[in-house]
Amino acid sequence: MMQARTGRPTRRARRRSKSTRPEGARGGSLEVSVQFATRKPWAPSSVRISFWAFEALGRRRGDWDLAVRIVGAAESRRLNHRFRRKDRPTNVLSFPATVSRADGSRPLGDLVVCAPVVAREARARGRSLAQHWAHMIVHGTLHLLGYDHERPDDARRMERSEIGVLRTLGYPNPYE
Numbered sequence: 001m002m003q004a005r006t007g008r009p010t011r012r013a014r015r016r017s018k019s020t021r022p023e024g025a026r027g028g029s030l031e032v033s034v035q036f037a038t039r040k041p042w043a044p045s046s047v048r049i050s051f052w053a054f055e056a057l058g059r060r061r062g063d064w065d066l067a068v069r070i071v072g073a074a075e076s077r078r079l080n081h082r083f084r085r086k087d088r089p090t091n092v093l094s095f096p097a098t099v100s101r102a103d104g105s106r107p108l109g110d111l112v113v114c115a116p117v118v119a120r121e122a123r124a125r126g127r128s129l130a131q132h133w134a135h136m137i138v139h140g141t142l143h144l145l146g147y148d149h150e151r152p153d154d155a156r157r158m159e160r161s162e163i164g165v166l167r168t169l170g171y172p173n174p175y176e
Contacts, residue, residue, distance in 0.1 A: 028061040030054045035069040041119045056141035063105040076114035094143035111140040
């Protein structure tokens with residue numbers, strides 16, 4: 001997850017981290033560590049975030065690890081500039097894991113979600129905060145699983161997956 005310049009998690013991040021492990025009927029599990037750098041204007045609970053990410057895994061069985069950091073606009077902008085060369089905050093950044101573990105668990109990677117951007121987008125699209133947050137967690141998790149939307153065929157495939165997962169969660173198609 002995001003770390004201070006010393007390479008250790010920041011004191012604030014350690015204090016405010018929550019780890020949840022939703023169990024599914026399909027077998028397997030997802031260990032989610034959530035860091036709240038901000039909760040403003042609103043951020044869902046770590047339990048909801050874990051549930052949405054778990055549903056995005058679909059039929060992929062196994063033990064997975066995911067780190068999610070909820071940030072403000074300044075941190076999102078800084079990270080977006082550093083890793084994507086875009087000098088503005090963005091809704092969600094995905095950082096796929098590049099290592100595997102000897103214990104058999106599979107790290108998915110890290111998601112960084114910008115609470116103010118998600119809130120602004122939800123308002124602009126007439127969606128509830130929970131609906132748009134669910135979409136962003138599902139979208140980011142699918143990126144970590146290898147989905148992309150750079151080419152039209154890939155975008156259609158990813159959107160179909162997002163729509164299906166969100167329907168399972170009780171949310172409408174976010175692209176209508």
